[in-house]
Amino acid sequence: MEKIAVLTSGGDSQGMNSAIRAIVRTGIAHGFEMIGVRRGFKGLMENDFITLGTSDVSDILYRGGTFLQSARSDEFKTEAGQNKAINNLHEHGIEHLVVIGGDGSYRGAQALFNRGIKTYGLPGTIDNDIPLTDYTIGFDTTLNVVTNAISNLRDTMSSHERVSVIEVMGRSCGDIALQAGISSGVDAVLIPEFEWDIKEISDQLAKGFQRGKTHSIVMVAEGAGTAEDVASLIEKHSDLDTRPTVLGHIQRGGIPTAFDRIFTSRMGHKVIELIENEITGVALGMEKNEITYHSFDDIFDSENVVDKHLYQIFQDLI
Ligand code: ATP
Numbered sequence: 001m002e003k004i005a006v007l008t009s010g011g012d013s014q015g016m017n018s019a020i021r022a023i024v025r026t027g028i029a030h031g032f033e034m035i036g037v038r039r040g041f042k043g044l045m046e047n048d049f050i051t052l053g054t055s056d057v058s059d060i061l062y063r064g065g066t067f068l069q070s071a072r073s074d075e076f077k078t079e080a081g082q083n084k085a086i087n088n089l090h091e092h093g094i095e096h097l098v099v100i101g102g103d104g105s106y107r108g109a110q111a112l113f114n115r116g117i118k119t120y121g122l123p124g125t126i127d128n129d130i131p132l133t134d135y136t137i138g139f140d141t142t143l144n145v146v147t148n149a150i151s152n153l154r155d156t157m158s159s160h161e162r163v164s165v166i167e168v169m170g171r172s173c174g175d176i177a178l179q180a181g182i183s184s185g186v187d188a189v190l191i192p193e194f195e196w197d198i199k200e201i202s203d204q205l206a207k208g209f210q211r212g213k214t215h216s217i218v219m220v221a222e223g224a225g226t227a228e229d230v231a232s233l234i235e236k237h238s239d240l241d242t243r244p245t246v247l248g249h250i251q252r253g254g255i256p257t258a259f260d261r262i263f264t265s266r267m268g269h270k271v272i273e274l275i276e277n278e279i280t281g282v283a284l285g286m287e288k289n290e291i292t293y294h295s296f297d298d299i300f301d302s303e304n305v306v307d308k309h310l311y312q313i314f315q316d317l318i
Contacts, residue, residue, distance in 0.1 A: 001033045003094040004275065005049070008066040009040035009101035009108065012252060013126045013138025015260035017060040017067055019100050022268025024057045030272050035094060039069045040101070041076035041108050044085040049092060061261060064141070064253055070101075082111055089117060096275050100124040100137070106283055110296040113281040120271050121283030121296065122264070126252060129173035131302035132294045133285020137264055138252070139175065145254040146180035149247055150217060157215035163205055163234060163242045165218045167227035169251050174306055176251070177221035182314050187216040189314060190230060192223035193306040198230070202237035204318075209240065216240075266291045 004027050008016045024034045036056075038048040050056075060067050075081035089097065096118045099109040102125035109119040123136040130136050146168055157164045166186075168176045174191020181189040187208060188201045205216045220230050227244035234242050256264075267284045270291045274282065282293040294302075 001031065002096070003033045003035055003092065004096040004098065004272075005035040005037050005089070005092075005094045006052075006068070006098040006100070007037035007040050007044060008068050008070045008124060009099055009105035010070060010072065011102065011125060012064075012066050012070045013124050013136070014064040014141035014252070014254055014256040015137040015264045016070075016100055016124050017057075017063050017065065018256055018261045019122055019124070019137060019264035019268050020066070020068060021057040021061055022265040023098055023271060024052045025054055026269045026272040028054055030276065032272070032275075035092065036068050037097075039071040040073065040105070041081075041085065042071040042073040043069075044088060045073070045076060045081055047088045049088070062255055064256060066100075072104075076108055082115065085112065086115060086117060096120070096280075098122065098271055102127070102136075103130060106130075106296055106299060109283075110281070110300075113296065118275075118280040120274065120280065121299075122267050122271065123283065123285055126176070127170050127173050128175040129170070129304050130283075130285065131299055131304040132283075132292070133287065135263060135286055138256070138260060140259040140263075141254050141257045142169070142176055142251050143180050143183060144257055145251055146176060146247060147183045149250065150180070150184040150186070153245060154215060154217070157217070157243070161209070161214055161241065163216045163218060163231070163240050165220060165227045165231040165234065165242055165244045167220045167222055167244065167246045169247075170221035171223045173304060174221040174224065177219040177224075178306065178310060178314060181219040182310070182317065184217065184219075185317070186219050187318055188218045189311075190218065190220045190224040191306065192221060194311065196224070198233045199237050202234045202240070205234065205240055206238045
């Protein structure tokens, strides 16, 4: 029986469990032996392997996080670290390794692929910052978590006629801020992909209050600035009362949405199909509602771009 191992790496995201479940169950249904590697590449180097049967992935579909746990490892970036990992895979007779993680994890998967291990990537990161896929695992759940958090903030902000400046995740990609901004009807979105003028934003907010608004919300992606800095800049350019809020790790929590569960189930199923068809060294994703795949090289050569049209829609809605 051919063996397939699966691991989760980097920051956890809601839907990773659902992806593991789909890979394991489809793999077993198609006659493979399935192995879980605990704690990402660290566990791969430390031989932290477990055999996974159908019932081992029961009751995880609706849980956030990853039951295999995740880790970051600098040692794995070295040749010596990778040698340990490769030796362990050979010792267990494992030919295929599925890596669920973000950009850094893909680099690790590609390093192993270049050294003869058949690897596959699934985009496990809430930031939606992987090229050649419309979504990453957990992004949709995070949008819902952020949208709900903003609903809760609105009540208190309107009681005190304040501007709430909310910082969300996204170092290089403003998708969480932009899309949660649209779903929450916020008044301004500051993201790293577009320039913004704090004086203009402050004037707009002040006009809103003059028109009778009781509160305003400004969304900031962490790559564009901190909530603290933006709040004090708004106070400098207006007489508005502001409150910064950093949503932080709460964004990684929450029960995975139906979308994330279905998306990951489809990719988990697809990766087994690719293994059977001897297509390897690829990362999966979804484009225009189709599950697609591209070589790691193509992913690294591509740029992740924000949806400009969506930004325009936001601008027209404020
Ligand atoms: P997130 O988007 O949530 O941060 P990520 O997968 O990008 O997830 P990283 O910490 O960048 O998270 O990467 C996860 C792990 O992948 C690292 O701890 C390291 O072990 C491995 N890794 C990262 N870059 C490389 C590289 N250039 N070569 C080999 N391995 C790498």
